[in-house]
Amino acid sequence: MSVAYCSFHASSSDADYFRQSTRPSAHPSDNWVIRFSALKRLYRLMTQYFADVLQKPTSGLEVPDLQALAKDHAVLPTLAMCRLTIVIGVQCERNKQFIDTIQGLSETDQHYLMKAIEQIMARIKVSEGDVGEGNMTEDDHYYQLQTEKSHILSEKETLEKVYQSLLEEHRTLQTNYDDVISEKDDMLARLRESHKEAGGRRTDKSDGMLRGEIDRLRADL
Numbered sequence: 633m634s635v636a637y638c639s640f641h642a643s644s645s646d647a648d649y650f651r652q653s654t655r656p657s658a659h660p661s662d663n664w665v666i667r668f669s670a671l672k673r674l675y676r677l678m679t680q681y682f683a684d685v686l687q688k689p690t691s692g693l694e695v696p697d698l699q700a701l702a703k704d705h706a707v708l709p710t711l712a713m714c715r716l717t718i719v720i721g722v723q724c725e726r727n728k729q730f731i732d733t734i735q736g737l738s739e740t741d742q743h744y745l746m747k748a749i750e751q752i753m754a755r756i757k758v759s760e761g762d763v764g765e766g767n768m769t770e771d772d773h774y775y776q777l778q779t780e781k782s783h784i785l786s787e788k789e790t791l792e793k794v795y796q797s798l799l800e801e802h803r804t805l806q807t808n809y810d811d812v813i814s815e816k817d818d819m820l821a822r823l824r825e826s827h828k829e830a831g832g833r834r835t836d837k838s839d840g841m842l843r844g845e846i847d848r849l850r851a852d853l
Contacts, residue, residue, distance in 0.1 A: 695782035
């Protein structure tokens with residue numbers, strides 16, 4: 633259903649660009665492998681539409697798990713494809729038709745649709761220009777490249793978070809180490825002072841005993 637839904641609304645945006653393929657594999661099927669192939673073709677066309685027609689960078693676009701969508705009808709990749717379809721609709725030349733349809737929805741539905749559009753537009757704004765992707769022709773190769781790029785960006789974000797965490801942990805350890813060294817220096821200073829005071833008390837006691845002995849000897853004489 634997601635393949636047919638996205639294909640239909642994409643075709644409504646630009647029938648020439650998203651014209652239905654005559655290949656049997658392009659039509660919905662109970663065979664998930666055929667659905668997977670159709671989804672890869674549709675995803676390639678949608679991302680190329682962003683680059684070729686809308687003149688928008690595509691490096692920040694979502695790369696949905698199309699295999700999970702085709703095989704298990706997974707919800708998250710379905711939503712990702714729907715978001716792309718909606719943004720194409722409101723950005724294309726025939727966007728008035730889509731905008732009028734959206735305005736006819738309830739406020740709650742309009743709110744959710746606007747959030748979906750904002751998600752895609754935010755990704756486009758922060759992505760680097762990469763319009764050259766529109767020259768890809770092989771669906772499998774194109775989807776593989778997009779998936780690898782998505783994984784690399786995800787790993788980069790993860791590594792940056794790990795680095796920041798390690799940096800913060802290092803700062804904490806350095807602070808704790810400095811505190812321990814400071815406490816150690818204070819304890820050594822107090823220990824030296826205690827030894828000094830103890831030595832002074834022993835000297836005073838010895839002097840007192842010696843004076844007492846001298847006084848006793850004088851008395852005997």
